[in-house]
Amino acid sequence: MSGTVSGVQSVVVRHPVAADEANWRRLWAGYNDFYNADVPDEVTSYTWRRVLDPASDVFGLVAEVDGQLAGMALCVAHEGTWSLSKLCYLEDLFVDPSVRGAGVARAIMDHLVALCEANGWSDLYWHTRDTNAAARRLYDSYVKVDDHVRYRMELNR
Ligand SMILES: CC(C)(COP(=O)(O)OP(=O)(O)OC[C@H]1O[C@@H](n2cnc3c(N)ncnc32)[C@H](O)[C@@H]1OP(=O)(O)O)[C@@H](O)C(=O)NCCC(=O)NCCS
Incomplete structure (x- = not known):
């Protein structure tokens, strides 16, 4: 998918x-810095291998802005108990600070929605921090936030 957005000549999502x-x-690395996360290199390497592995449920999208990689998303397509088809979890979304505000994240999200529809997946879902105003404005433009809260136990880390 490609297009022209304000401030940049072209965005290609692939x-x-x-x-x-x-x-x-x-x-x-920029995304990990944003979250002050210290992801071990072996985890990064494993994630990258899965992104390239068609047999993995992990998949990625990248956005090229004027020929340079400037945005990325990581997702997991997984089975669910409430539908016959898979659901898609958007786990990570990041745009290089130098091209923010030009519609790159929106181009990635639009591509992802189209991909989910094309695959017949029943739901696309994600979460973000309550305080992440930039991300929430983007996300609010796709769907109304629901009333679920997140519980998470960190085990075997
Ligand atoms: C959130 C993020 C992905 C947005 O990327 P982006 O390419 O700048 O976003 P876009 O230009 O596509 O903007 C899409 C919408 O987001 C909102 N938005 C983007 N930047 C914003 C900002 N700084 N303040 C408020 N709203 C903002 C706007 O509503 C915009 O809609 P518009 O096109 O109608 O103006 C980017 O800021 C980022 O990588 N942040 C750090 C990581 C992160 O927060 N990831 C998401 C949560 S996991």
């Missing part, structure tokens, strides 16, 4: 390929 590794790692 699946990552092996040659994207260095640029994807740069974006991933």
Whole structure:
């Protein structure tokens, strides 16, 4: 999927390929910094391997802005108990600070919605911090926030 958005000449959203590794790692590192997360390199490598592995339920999207990798999303398509088809969880979304506000995240989200529809997946869902105003404005433009809260036990980390 490609298009023209304000401030940049072109945005192309596509699946990552092996040659994207260095640029994807740069974006991933920026995303980890945003969350003050210290993800071990072996986890990053495992995530990247799964992104490239068609047999994995983990998949990615990247956005090229004027030919440079400037955005990425990571998702997991998984079975559910409430439907016959899979659901898609959007786990990570990041856009390089140098091109923010130009519609890159929206281009990734639009592509992802179209991909879910094309695959016949029943739901696309995600969560973000209550205080993440930029992300929430983007997300609020897709769907109304629901009333679920998150519980999470950290085990075997
Ligand atoms: C959130 C993030 C992905 C948005 O990326 P982006 O490419 O700048 O977003 P877009 O330009 O596509 O903007 C889409 C919408 O988001 C909102 N938005 C984007 N930046 C915003 C900001 N700084 N303040 C308020 N709203 C903002 C706007 O509503 C915008 O809608 P519009 O196009 O109608 O103006 C980016 O800021 C980012 O990577 N942040 C750090 C990581 C993060 O928060 N990830 C998401 C949560 S996991």
